[in-house]
Amino acid sequence: MKLHNFNSGPSILPQPVLEEAARAIINFNDTGLSILEIGHRTDWFQEVLNEAVTSVKQLMQLDDAYEVLFLHGGATTQFMQVPMNLLDDGETAAYCDNGIWGNKAAKEAALFGNVQVVADSSDKKHTYIQKEFNIPGNAKYLHLTSNNTVEGTQWHSYPETSVPLVADMSSDIFSRPADFKKFALIYAGAQKNMGAAGVNLVVIRKDVLGKVLRKIPTIMNYQKHIDAGSLMNTPPVFAVYVSMLTLRWIIAQGGLAEMAERNEAKSSLFYHTLDSLPLFTGTVAKEDRSQMNAVFFLKNPALEVPFLDLCKKEGMIGVKGYRTVGGVRVSMYNALPLASVQAFCDLMKQFSSKNS
Amino acid sequence: MKLHNFNSGPSILPQPVLEEAARAIINFNDTGLSILEIGHRTDWFQEVLNEAVTSVKQLMQLDDAYEVLFLHGGATTQFMQVPMNLLDDGETAAYCDNGIWGNKAAKEAALFGNVQVVADSSDKKHTYIQKEFNIPGNAKYLHLTSNNTVEGTQWHSYPETSVPLVADMSSDIFSRPADFKKFALIYAGAQKNMGAAGVNLVVIRKDVLGKVLRKIPTIMNYQKHIDAGSLMNTPPVFAVYVSMLTLRWIIAQGGLAEMAERNEAKSSLFYHTLDSLPLFTGTVAKEDRSQMNAVFFLKNPALEVPFLDLCKKEGMIGVKGYRTVGGVRVSMYNALPLASVQAFCDLMKQFSSKNS
Numbered sequence: 001m002k003l004h005n006f007n008s009g010p011s012i013l014p015q016p017v018l019e020e021a022a023r024a025i026i027n028f029n030d031t032g033l034s035i036l037e038i039g040h041r042t043d044w045f046q047e048v049l050n051e052a053v054t055s056v057k058q059l060m061q062l063d064d065a066y067e068v069l070f071l072h073g074g075a076t077t078q079f080m081q082v083p084m085n086l087l088d089d090g091e092t093a094a095y096c097d098n099g100i101w102g103n104k105a106a107k108e109a110a111l112f113g114n115v116q117v118v119a120d121s122s123d124k125k126h127t128y129i130q131k132e133f134n135i136p137g138n139a140k141y142l143h144l145t146s147n148n149t150v151e152g153t154q155w156h157s158y159p160e161t162s163v164p165l166v167a168d169m170s171s172d173i174f175s176r177p178a179d180f181k182k183f184a185l186i187y188a189g190a191q192k193n194m195g196a197a198g199v200n201l202v203v204i205r206k207d208v209l210g211k212v213l214r215k216i217p218t219i220m221n222y223q224k225h226i227d228a229g230s231l232m233n234t235p236p237v238f239a240v241y242v243s244m245l246t247l248r249w250i251i252a253q254g255g256l257a258e259m260a261e262r263n264e265a266k267s268s269l270f271y272h273t274l275d276s277l278p279l280f281t282g283t284v285a286k287e288d289r290s291q292m293n294a295v296f297f298l299k300n301p302a303l304e305v306p307f308l309d310l311c312k313k314e315g316m317i318g319v320k321g322y323r324t325v326g327g328v329r330v331s332m333y334n335a336l337p338l339a340s341v342q343a344f345c346d347l348m349k350q351f352s353s354k355n356s
Numbered sequence: 357m358k359l360h361n362f363n364s365g366p367s368i369l370p371q372p373v374l375e376e377a378a379r380a381i382i383n384f385n386d387t388g389l390s391i392l393e394i395g396h397r398t399d400w401f402q403e404v405l406n407e408a409v410t411s412v413k414q415l416m417q418l419d420d421a422y423e424v425l426f427l428h429g430g431a432t433t434q435f436m437q438v439p440m441n442l443l444d445d446g447e448t449a450a451y452c453d454n455g456i457w458g459n460k461a462a463k464e465a466a467l468f469g470n471v472q473v474v475a476d477s478s479d480k481k482h483t484y485i486q487k488e489f490n491i492p493g494n495a496k497y498l499h500l501t502s503n504n505t506v507e508g509t510q511w512h513s514y515p516e517t518s519v520p521l522v523a524d525m526s527s528d529i530f531s532r533p534a535d536f537k538k539f540a541l542i543y544a545g546a547q548k549n550m551g552a553a554g555v556n557l558v559v560i561r562k563d564v565l566g567k568v569l570r571k572i573p574t575i576m577n578y579q580k581h582i583d584a585g586s587l588m589n590t591p592p593v594f595a596v597y598v599s600m601l602t603l604r605w606i607i608a609q610g611g612l613a614e615m616a617e618r619n620e621a622k623s624s625l626f627y628h629t630l631d632s633l634p635l636f637t638g639t640v641a642k643e644d645r646s647q648m649n650a651v652f653f654l655k656n657p658a659l660e661v662p663f664l665d666l667c668k669k670e671g672m673i674g675v676k677g678y679r680t681v682g683g684v685r686v687s688m689y690n691a692l693p694l695a696s697v698q699a700f701c702d703l704m705k706q707f708s709s710k711n712s
Contacts, residue, residue, distance in 0.1 A: 003388045007395050010593055018390050022381035025374055032359045034374050036552045036598065039363050039674055072429040072554065073575070076589035080573035104574075111571050191590055196392045198428065198554040198592030215467050217436035218460075219429070233432035234547055236554030237366055238594060242392065318395055 004340035006330045007318030008149055008293060009171065009192040014335045017245045024241065035241050040234050048237075048244050049230060055247035056201065059256055060180040067226045069202040070240045072219075074189035075101065075170045078200060079108035082166060082185065085222050087113035087140050088212040094118045094139040094163065099126045099148030100324065101168060109143070112214075118142070125325075126151040128285035131159065139163045141184060141208070147172035149192075150322040152295030152329065153288040158182055164208050172292045173201065174250055175334060176260035184208045192292070193334045194250075195243035198236045250334065259334050266332045266341045267291040273345040279303070279352045283327075297327040304328070307351055314347055360696035362686045363674030364505055364649060365527065365548040370691045373601040380597065391597050396590050404593075404600050405586060411603035412557065415612055416536040423582045425558040426596045428575075430545035431457065431526045434556060435464035438522060438541065441578050443469035443496050444568040450474045450495040450519065455482045455504030456680065457524060465499070468570075474498070481681075482507040484641035487515065495519045497540060497564070503528035505548075506678040508651030508685065509644040514538055520564050528648045529557065530606055531690060532616035540564045548648070549690045551599035554592045606690065615690050622688045622697045623647040629701040635659070635708045639683075653683040660684070663707055670703055 005012040021035075028035040031044060038044050053068045062068075071077070087093045087109060095106035096119040103122075109115045116139065119130035126148065135142055141164040147154040149171040158165065164184030173188040180186065184205045191197035202222065209223050218224055218232070225232050250259060271289060274282050274296055282289070282296045298304045307328065311319050321327035330344055361368035377391075384391040387400060394400050409424045418424075427433070443449045443465060451462035452475040459478075465471045472495065475486035482504065491498055497520040503510040505527040514521065520540030529544040536542065540561045547553035558578065565579050574580055574588070581588050606615060627645060630638050630652055638645070638652045654660045663684065667675045677683035686700055 001388075005389060005393055007393060010393060010395060010590065012393050013390065018381055018392065021392070022378045025378035025381060032357075033361060033673065034369065036374065036377070037361055037363060037366060037368050039366060040553065072433060074428065074590050076575045077428060080575055084573075108573055108575075111573055189590065191593075196594050197396065197590045198595055217440075217464055217467055219432045219436055219464075234366065234430050234545065234553045236592065236595065237547075238552050239554050239592065317389065 001315045003315045003317055004343055005317045005336065006332070006340070006344070008322070008329060008331045009189075010197050011192050011318070011331055011333050012335045013195070013242070013246060014249045017242065017249050020245050021242050035238055038237070040231060040237055045237060048241050049235075052240055052244040052247060053230075055244065055251060056203065059174060059247065059250065060203065062180060062203065065205050065207065067204050067206055069204070069222065069225050069230050070235060070243065071200045071202055071225060071230070072198070072236055073200050074191070074197065075168050075187060075200065076104070078168065078187040078202065079105040080111075081220050081222070082143070082187070083109040083112035084214070084216055084220050085212065086166070086185070086208060088214060089113060091140050092116055092136055092138055094135045094142040096130070096133070096142070096144040097122060098129045098153065099145055099151045101148065101150070101170075102143070102145040105143055105145070105168060113140075125283075126153065127283045129153050129155060129288040131155075135161055135163055141166045143167070147290050147292050149293050149331075150325055152284045152290045152293045154290035154292065156287070164205075172290070174247075174256060174259060175263050175292060177256040190239060190243050193246075195246045196239050199239035199243060201243070262338065263291045263332065263334065266336065266338050267294070269338070269345060270294050270330065270332065270341050273348055277348055277352045279355060280348065292333060293329055293331045295321060295325060295327060295329045303355055310347065310351055316344055316347065319344075357671045359671040359673055360699055361673045361692065362688070362696070362700070364678070364685060364687045365545075366553050367548050367674070367687055367689050368691045369551070369598070369602060370605045373598065373605055376601050377598050391594055394593070396587060396593055401593060404597050405591075408596055408600035408603060409586075411600065411607060412559065415530060415603065415606065416559065418536060418559065421561050421563065423560050423562055425560070425578065425581050426586050426591060426599065427556045427558055427581060428554070428592055429556050430547070430553065431524050431543060431556065432460070434524065434543040434558065435461040436467075437576050437578070438499070438543070439465040439468035440570070440572055440576055441568065442522070442541070442564060444570060445469060447496050448472055448492055448494055450491045450498040452486070452489070452498070452500040453478060454485045454509060455501055455507045457504065457506070457526075458499070458501040461499055461501070461524060469496070481639075482509065483639045485509050485511055485644040487511075491517055491519055497522045499523070503646050503648050505649050505687075506681055508640050508646045508649045510646035510648065512643070520561075528646070530603075530612060530615060531619050531648060533612040546595060546599050548687075549602075551602045552595050555595035555599060557599070618694065619647045619688065619690065622692065622694050623650065625694070625701060626650050626686065626688065626697050629704055633704055633708045635711060636704065648689060649685055649687045651677060651681060651683060651685045659711055666703065666707055672700055672703065675700075
């Protein structure tokens with residue numbers, strides 16, 4: 001049976017990336033060694049890291065004001081690491097609480113300084129993005145989550161702000177072009193659009209560093225990672241390698257403009273189908289719908305289990321909604337083909353016909 | 357050319373582990389999906405995690421007083437995470453400084469409480485293990501590094517102590533049986549004897565937790581990871597999987613007794629050869645020599661480059677000494693066959709004959 005992988009993360013990766021990664025597990029670049037067995041201070045790995053960093057800078061069109069790091073952990077690590085590096089005791093940071101992950105990020109930041117939640121869409125279960133708000137003038141930065149994986153919302157244009165802008169882009173990184181120079185810091189766990197779980201991409205505009213008095217543990221100190229070129233300690237070698245391959249694939253496909261076109265085509269097809277079928281209902285505000293994660297429900301809750309069972313039977317993987325939200329969620333990351341979305345839409349139509 | 361992988365870490369892994377991992381990158385357990393594409397909350401990954409945890413408990417003969425975690429990062433992360441969880445402001449921890457990594461661990465701990473360095477072998481460039489020392493009665497724990505990867509020394513029996521014993525076992529974990537119940541906490545980056553870079557094994561006796569008043573960032577909080585069964589956030593799925601395969605391999609080979617026998621055979625052969633060839637000199641105290649990492653020098657420094665060149669030409673990988681130590685280092689982890697040590701010893705003899 002043909003499987004369609006709608007996992008929310010870890011999620012579908014491009015087939016050529018998987019094939020190259022499998023080869024490298026046995027014989028990396030004809031070295032006769034596995035990618036798992038090579039030293040991280042070899043020229044071999046340095047080339048992998050260099051290509052990964054260069055690819056990020058190229059795709060984001062960043063100049064030398066920015067540094068690109070690949071660090072251990074996932075976005076949850078960055079929830080702590082960002083304020084540890086940027087927010088001193090007694091200082092204030094502004095956070096947008098437009099979803100479960102932004103909410104968690106704000107809570108971690110509160111361990112390091114004062115957190116002011118400037119936007120909060122929890123009044124409607126985070127089914128929209130609160131985009132109008134006031135930022136305290138003394139805020140060290142404004143933190144937002146560019147795409148809410150769980151709730152299915154996405155910022156379609158970023159706020160104008162005079163304070164440094166920090167974004168968790170874990171679930172829509174490299175899905176579309178943007179003016180990335182608006183950001184002082186961007187972080188993303190790799191396991192959605194850019195690789196395997198176990199590595200974080202962190203992009204930093206260097207001028208925001210070195211301003212806190214706190215003693216930062218070495219392994220958490222961005223500046224020390226910059227000084228060591230992401231090689232302060234043994235990096236997650238294989239995860240960095242898979243990110244490099246995925247970035248290479250994105251560039252070869254045509255870069256972020258091409259990714260945006262594909263993602264637009266997939267999400268348009270999906271939402272058009274959703275809106276055309278009265279059996280289903282999307283609860284997210286239309287203007288804030290995510291191109292990456294579509295969350296929806298059966299109007300008749302009794303039909304949810306039969307629908308999810310049908311999905312399973314037909315090879316639709318990972319479409320059960322997040323445990324706190326329920327319903328159905330289809331994730332349509334870069335590597336997901338349009339054909340999978342078409343297959344899912346056909347299934348929705350088929351289920352609708354039988355149950356209307 | 358046949359390669360012999362003496363890398364200090366990331367380092368050689370068992371061939372069957374590499375082959376299984378490569379297959380899983382394309383098709384994990386006949387699911388039709390890659391191990392990189394499956395959700396971490398699936399039964400599929402839960403089984404991987406369960407087997408990894410059970411294997412650790414079996415190999416270490418641990419009872420339910422202990423918890424086994426697989427966490428993001430490497431040992432350097434634990435240098436911070438251990439004191440963050442166990443050492444409150446104003447409290448004292450005892451550290452053994454018998455090598456570069458123990459020294460770094462002590463420095464990180466000093467950010468969280470008082471550190472008393474109770475053993476220090478830096479007077480002789482860490483070429484021995486200081487094993488006699490006094491521990492302050494109020495110490496929250498004693499920290500040691502079981503094997504010093506860089507300097508080539510190893511604890512061959514662990515100290516008796518009334519304070520909780522904490523060990524960084526990154527470079528000799530699962531290389532030999534021991535009474536692991538002597539320890540309150542054991543941690544190890546996986547990339548030597550138990551897998552790929554990007555995951556930490558942390559074994560904790562639960563009664564040492566919950567005693568600090570500090571607010572611990574969620575992602576660093578051992579107790580929260582225990583409560584969530586290592587699934588608080590997306591774990592480094594592939595790295596955990598490779599650890600599980602490596603643990604499965606160790607058990608299938610005969611467990612820690614068998615590993616110890618092999619490691620004893622390899623290191624005996626190597627050190628016997630070293631001691632028999634006047635061209636070479638080992639600087640490490642004989643009683644503290646490591647079975648994992650043998651560090652030695654050419655008595656005539658002018659011969660070092662020619663020897664390293666010959667090693668390279670003959671496919672001996674990763675034998676250059678650590679940058680701060682120099683000389684030659686051969687790492688002989690579990691997965692290294694005796695034949696590789698034999699080949700290296702033959703090369704030493706050949707070089708000796710030509711240069712004596």
